[in-house]
Amino acid sequence: MVQNVVICLAMGLMLGCSESGRPPMGIVGGTVTFEGKPVSEGSIIFEVKDARPATGKIQGGKITDVTTFEPNDGVAVGEAAVAVYASSSEVASAVVASPDVNQPRLPKGYMGSGQSSLIPARYNNPSTSQLTCEIHAGENHLEFDLTQK
Numbered sequence: 115m116v117q118n119v120v121i122c123l124a125m126g127l128m129l130g131c132s133e134s135g136r137p138p139m140g141i142v143g144g145t146v147t148f149e150g151k152p153v154s155e156g157s158i159i160f161e162v163k164d165a166r167p168a169t170g171k172i173q174g175g176k177i178t179d180v181t182t183f184e185p186n187d188g189v190a191v192g193e194a195a196v197a198v199y200a201s202s203s204e205v206a207s208a209v210v211a212s213p214d215v216n217q218p219r220l221p222k223g224y225m226g227s228g229q230s231s232l233i234p235a236r237y238n239n240p241s242t243s244q245l246t247c248e249i250h251a252g253e254n255h256l257e258f259d260l261t262q263k
Contacts, residue, residue, distance in 0.1 A: 137165050140249040141188040142180040144256035146172050146198055148233050153260075156200035156232075161240045162249065165190035172200065177256065189249045195240035196247060198260065200232040233260050 142160070146153045152175020160168040160180070168189040170180035180188055236242045237260055247256050 136183060137162075137190040137192075138251050139182065139188040140191050140251055140254045141186070142168075142170065142177060142249065142254045142256060144177045144254070144258070145175050146177060146200075146258045146260065147175060148200065148260045149262060150259065152176075153198070153200045153233070156198060158199075159197040159240060160189040160194040160247075160249070161196075162190040162192040162194045165192065172198070189254075191249050191251050194247050194249050195243070196245035196258070197240040197243050198233065198237045198245070198258065201230070234262060 146156070146158065153172050154174065156172040158170045158172055158177055158180070160170075162168075166182050168180055168182040171178045179186060182189060231238065237245065245258055245260075247254075
């Protein structure tokens with residue numbers, strides 16, 4: 115029994131997880147600009163392989179409130195693929211139930227659906243944005259300058 119506990123603890127340390135089972139995290143801040151001008155508002159997503167994605171807000175060109183497990187805890191350490199969405203107004207993020215309670219539906223405008231993006235659509239998906247960054251333990255200051263091309 116004790117041997118199993120020791121093995122589990124050793125495995126957790128080798129995988130880089132904390133005692134809570136969560137990966138090491140990096141706190142993220144920085145800026146997002148489009149054609150050199152601050153993105154007024156939007157959202158940002160960080161996807162690190164084999165880790166839970168993190169989401170944050172963009173307000174006045176600044177990256178804020180980046181969360182993976184609990185408010186402002188940051189992003190899992192590692193190479194992150196990044197997506198940015200910017201719209202002309204804040205988008206509701208709550209899922210609204212449809213008349214059939216077993217089939218939830220998304221409200222109009224959820225994560226940009228039905229709204230026009232202020233930046234090229236390729237930035238809206240981590241697999242097409244070509245935006246990446248390395249997240250380190252501790253503070254991370256990131257700068258993304260998006261372009262039309």
